[in-house]
Amino acid sequence: MAEKMVEQITSMDVDFAKWYTDIVTKADLLDYSSVKGCMIFRPYGYAIWENIQKLLDARFKATGHENVYMPMFIPESLLNKEKDHVEGFAPEVAWVTEGGKEPLPERLCVRPTSETLFCEHYANVIKSYRDLPKLYNQWCSVVRWEKTTRPFLRHREFLWQEGHTMHATAEEAIAETKQMLEIYADFHEHDLAIPVVRGEKTPSDKFAGAENTYCIEALMHDGKALQAGTSHYFGDGFAKAFNITYTDKNNRLAHPYQTSWGVSTRMIGGIIMTHGDNNGLVLPPAVAPIQVVIVPVAQHKEGVLEAARALYERLSPHFRVKLDDRDQSPGWKYAEYEMKGVPVRLEIGPRDIEAGTCVLVTRHNREKVVAPLDGIEAAVSERLEAVRAGLYEKALANRERRTYSCTSLDEIKASLAAGGDGFVKAMWCGDEACEDRVKEVCGVGSRCIPFVQEHLSDVCVCCGKPAKHMVLWAIAY
Amino acid sequence: MAEKMVEQITSMDVDFAKWYTDIVTKADLLDYSSVKGCMIFRPYGYAIWENIQKLLDARFKATGHENVYMPMFIPESLLNKEKDHVEGFAPEVAWVTEGGKEPLPERLCVRPTSETLFCEHYANVIKSYRDLPKLYNQWCSVVRWEKTTRPFLRHREFLWQEGHTMHATAEEAIAETKQMLEIYADFHEHDLAIPVVRGEKTPSDKFAGAENTYCIEALMHDGKALQAGTSHYFGDGFAKAFNITYTDKNNRLAHPYQTSWGVSTRMIGGIIMTHGDNNGLVLPPAVAPIQVVIVPVAQHKEGVLEAARALYERLSPHFRVKLDDRDQSPGWKYAEYEMKGVPVRLEIGPRDIEAGTCVLVTRHNREKVVAPLDGIEAAVSERLEAVRAGLYEKALANRERRTYSCTSLDEIKASLAAGGDGFVKAMWCGDEACEDRVKEVCGVGSRCIPFVQEHLSDVCVCCGKPAKHMVLWAIAY
Secondary structure (H helix, E strand, C coil): CHHHCCCCCCCCCCCHHHHHHHHHHHCCCEEECCCCCCEEECHHHHHHHHHHHHHHHHHHHHCCCEECECCCEEEHHHHCCCHHHHHHHHHHCEEEEEECCEEEEEEEEECCCCHHHHHHHHHHHCCEHHHCCEEEEEEEEEECCCCCCECCCECCEEEEEEEEEEECCHHHHHHHHHHHHHHHHHHHHHHCCCCCEEEECCHHHCCCCCCEEEEEEEECCCCCEEEEEEEEEEECHHHHHCCCCEECCCCCEECCEEEEEEEECHHHHHHHHHHCECCECCCCHHHCCCCEEEEECCCCCCCHHHHHHHHHHHHCCCCCEEECCCCCCHHHHHHHHHHCCCCEEEEECHHHHHHCEEEEEECCCCCEEEEECCCHHHHHHHHHHHHHHHHHHHHHHHHHHCEEECCCHHHHHHHHHHHCCCEEEEEECCCHHHHHHHHHHHCCEEEEEECCCCCCCCECCCCCCECCEEEEEECEC | CHHHCCCCCCCCCCCHHHHHHHHHHHCCCEEECCCCCCEEECHHHHHHHHHHHHHHHHHHHHCCCEECECCCEEEHHHHCCCHHHHHHHHHHCEEEEEECCEEEEEEEEECCCCHHHHHHHHHHHCCEHHHCCEEEEEEEEEECCCCCCECCCECCEEEEEEEEEEECCHHHHHHHHHHHHHHHHHHHHHHCCCCCEEEECCHHHCCCCCCEEEEEEEECCCCCEEEEEEEEEEECHHHHHCCCCEECCCCCEECCEEEEEEEECHHHHHHHHHHCECCECCCCHHHCCCCEEEEECCCCCCCHHHHHHHHHHHHCCCCCEEECCCCCCHHHHHHHHHHCCCCEEEEECHHHHHHCEEEEEECCCCCEEEEECCCHHHHHHHHHHHHHHHHHHHHHHHHHHCEEECCCHHHHHHHHHHHCCCEEEEEECCCHHHHHHHHHHHCCEEEEEECCCCCCCCECCCCCCECCEEEEEECEC
């Protein structure tokens, strides 16, 4: 079959981790550099990120956010200003200690996140209630010196966006935190076709220095969870630590309330592990660098290339289209674009031309439809939407199949043993000791307290004391 | 007058350097961070950069270039691979020596430029002539630990793009080098309204490791030169140092030929110093975050805000428009948008509404025209083009007034003393000693050997030996 003609990739059932790295490298997404955990984003991988940026940036701007750029270096004394924050990040930062052949008077860390930099700037520019809210975002790379690294999922340097906002009231800041989480959730479900659970982290799993951390959690094909985006509410803790004050409407000095929120190139890992299959990558149309590839069949025959080019001209104002007229067999090309996850393939040969039609093949299910050339734009649109909907349904079905509601630790163990890794729903008393014990006994950690709660029982799955929340548990990437 | 109502800025005649930094800070472009030379790009300053990126990125993609992202860290051994390159950059890099609480086994420098990283990757991915050309670009920040820093013009961390390409032949690589220089030149002249001289650097001023460096040079309002973009041809020197080989059509192993080219946020400094005036910033429409600001006059009167909003709705699909309906006087708003360099101001009040007109004021020359609301889109377009053309003419006239053709060192000194700093055209023998002597005696360094040569005399302006080139000299930022 054509699907194995270009490159062999490991089957996901044989070795999921190998299957994953095979896709990363063979679909030309990333290459390794000589620094561990610092990856090279190749054109095809970077183009996915550019599409993600474009879509998210438009959503951020539509909700009143402005882009800025903060320096990449944080002086040690600045990082140290907020106690919880520095405790969380100091163990994993990279330090610059020399510049221009001289030792530096103070170490500078390469930003692992930029709360401290934004706070220093906000202290300068926020003076009056008229200066609020400040709704800033930046696109940049950050560095976290992790021991274990994995393509897209855990880099020492990764690309992301980080929003940092300041508000006059706690209510407004909390509303912002939740608004941004919902933007992430909607982006995942609509544009990336990845269903997510919206929830709040338990206290042990909050961002360093935050009062609340909200998150979206997705389930990968292998039943492991991926934290796909987070949004934090800080109260006025940082504002106090950084002495950010403003004069309110009653002419009194007050501290503003703060949020931050971010998503990263890790989402591309989520796309691979949610939609990919044994033939390679499968891309949701919204972020696919190539949405439609046109492959001429018997391209040496009269009129074929002309017809393919005419189609390219018609489709390219509406879609990201590639015409592949290289001197290779159609089967070889089919395999290449399957590996690269192009959502729709358009085949056109002499018989199609004679009939005034072409063949549209959707990547995720190999479905072929014959479409008249007349009105082809609408047919392609319809196919792309069919891919999006199909990917979402498939991912949702996988998640539902692998979600277990349990009322005892034994039931958790039995469910995971029978159905494989997945999401576990179980009640929790709110005690960190029980959280730890569930992980120790069943192997699954708390992912979040879902916004949408279910009442599975009155008592904690672990200790039997009264339950406070239903928690979502899983093994996480 | 309204123009001095919002913020006072130093007049450029009194203190050009102070005038410059006043604009940078008071037009809300940059803020200082606690690390010297690492600046904060505020929303208005960053929006100019985003517009520059959008325009240049489209030109790069239209000429077949693809974006990638390389890691920010270069191991010391990798930086050391090309002798001239490391000699040029090692003295001004920042070194990471610790990561995750451990000393690193090898120092990593924060990229000052990424030739070495691209070469390491190219050695992996270029195997056959079918893999050529490789036309890659990246948008990122780079770090150079400079002693003297200045907003936009010389940061320790700055934003830029760096193109890095590989070609099968020297001719193709040289053509690429020149094509990219022409894209930079055309972008400056058309979009930024900054006239530039295209030329080649003298050998003493080439990029570290390059065979040829081409550049565009612009003349600032104060008669000093700004190198606004460079494009380098490397031959196969780096390819040999990094062992990049490919199999050519005749099945022989060969080294590819390389280029790199870059422009940076320094261009924003060029915009300020070319177009700015004593009332603040003046922005060329192509990159202005706000192209048209609508200021309602007597906005409390019936119908005024409605008419202003209707205009906003009509204009915003075509231009970057802002409606300022804050509770401030029109004069106060005029001053603010003059400071911020908004190209066109649209005033609308009760009398205008009655007459079915509005007033359009162009920032650079304060020209007012009354325009019928009917067809206002075309009138605004015409005004924006008038700003662009007006800015270019003014900048060109300044450059011409300050360009001196000289045939002796005494004449250079006398011209600069009489007319002020500027471009000097003078013949040169090609000897570095003469280059140094001109700088020592007259204060002007060689900027480039312009592509468009003039024959001013047969002999070198310095030593009297036969001349090889006409060189452009100036004091440079």
